[in-house]
Amino acid sequence: MPLMTTALRYFEEVARQGSLRKAAERLHVAASAVNRQILKLEEELEVPLFERLPRGMRLSSAGELLLYQVRQWQRDERQILGVFDEIRGAGCAEIRVASVESMTDLTLPAVMQRFKQRYSQVRFELLTCLTDVIVERIVSGESDIGICVNASPNPRVRTLRSATFRFGAVMTPDHPLARQKEVKLKDCAEYCVILPDKDMYRGSTLEQTLAHHQVAFSTFAECSRVLSIKSLARAGLGIAFLNPLDIVREAQLGELVFRPLSDHQIADARLDICVARERPMSPALALFAEMLSETLAEEERRG
Amino acid sequence: MPLMTTALRYFEEVARQGSLRKAAERLHVAASAVNRQILKLEEELEVPLFERLPRGMRLSSAGELLLYQVRQWQRDERQILGVFDEIRGAGCAEIRVASVESMTDLTLPAVMQRFKQRYSQVRFELLTCLTDVIVERIVSGESDIGICVNASPNPRVRTLRSATFRFGAVMTPDHPLARQKEVKLKDCAEYCVILPDKDMYRGSTLEQTLAHHQVAFSTFAECSRVLSIKSLARAGLGIAFLNPLDIVREAQLGELVFRPLSDHQIADARLDICVARERPMSPALALFAEMLSETLAEEERRG
């Protein structure tokens, strides 16, 4: 049942109780047995783990370090045993993903497919939502892992990896602006534009710049879905403002082109892979996060 | 010597070799012994870890998850054994810290002192440098942990915790601007200011704002050390631009006051605790990082 040496189990209990005999009582073994395991451990590690006081045993420095590690291993153990329970019970473990629309289209399905090949007994829940909702779901435990854009720092959220992508204008290849390598916002003011919903780009530098500089856009539509924005842009109804990840497929098909915004007020879009800070990650989740991080890093390199 | 069950050691080798007998050969034990450990492990976990093929054993899904965890435990084990080697050899383990000046004055010494109380056999190296240098030292392995301000994201660096602090103007309590709760940059233009060195605030929003808005400051001095800036400000020679952490002691002594800048172009200062992404953290380092994170979070709450 226990995945680590009995010596370490005994060590943890002795450290907790501060006494060999009390620990032995809790462990339902003789005190001498516990004592021998501790002595053997100290001999093999060649480091004193306790200082013997007339009133009991107090941890040494090395002992404190080891205890910290052992406790972490115990958490890991409980975690993986829980995953095995899931696999035994429901037939598979579950990873609940919440992501912004940019990645739910292409990247996430690709990663999930690769993951399923190796770890077939893992099931997914994939939700598409806005960054604020994703952060809420992470901290509340409704989702296990999230992909957000430009999330504001949150003490209860741990960011595993960030990637930045240039923010830019998206249009049909035959659009006049498509001949430029980079465009400026005021270039776009001469044409129709398609803006995201208020909620979608709240807090972004695009919002700030628009509000501040009062660029007069002739807005054709405001959309709440990237999917809609792309459809309108594909129909040649205006210029959209997205990041390159949003249109990888359309770019491959030659339907849309991406031209970065060169205005220096416009910051890059930052995608974050994040999880709850306190909640330990199950091995399945850790593996998935790793695979996702590498994929994101690769896409960042590609532009 | 090994800190985890022989069953897990055997399991890892079998997974690596894909065969009981080859694993047994490498482990210098009989194949039957290895087999029994695997069978016992599967029975206790109540989960099949391998699928038996005529050509050998292939990991199941659960096995892949367990393998990932076991490999991580093995890395942890090597790590802590290395720390014990240090303690046995040099008499103590070492944590090499590189930090910006904001924290080397008060916060870090306080945390190091608290740390020394519990883990006396740990020695420190404390360097004060600029963010760019800190990041370099982290990725090169010259330092174990760093505290940076407004560090640009780096794929080889992992941020354990971030905290934001308002950026503001620092002056003597009798300064005319000290009567305001918040100040704007153009308020300061009427007085002498003390600016940091070019290197110090490179990339900050202060630099951008100054360069962009062309606010005409009568600069009394440019300094490369926060210490010098504070000294000049304390002498009433001008307004300095710092974050509240820089002047906690001076504020307590009533020598200086902090007034946040309310210009909306001025972003908060972000302090990051970061380590190398790939390099595993020793237990001592993890404990120190944890203590430091909590302290930083507490100071963030306080203002």
Add this chain to the structure above:
DNA sequence: CCCCACCGTTGCCAAAAAAGCAACAGATGA
């Protein structure tokens, strides 16, 4: 086709490790 090589598995027995029991020395507090 058979045979050989390789696989995992199992029964039997020896070796090793862990646990239980009782007694010991040392320190503390009533």
Add this chain to the structure above:
DNA sequence: TCATCTGTTGCTTTTTTGGCAACGGTGGGG
């Protein structure tokens, strides 16, 4: 000083683990 707590140590028993040989099954090559 006695009672009581601590960790420690022989000695014995119990449990676990490993070694050896043999078995049943599969796949490839002569």
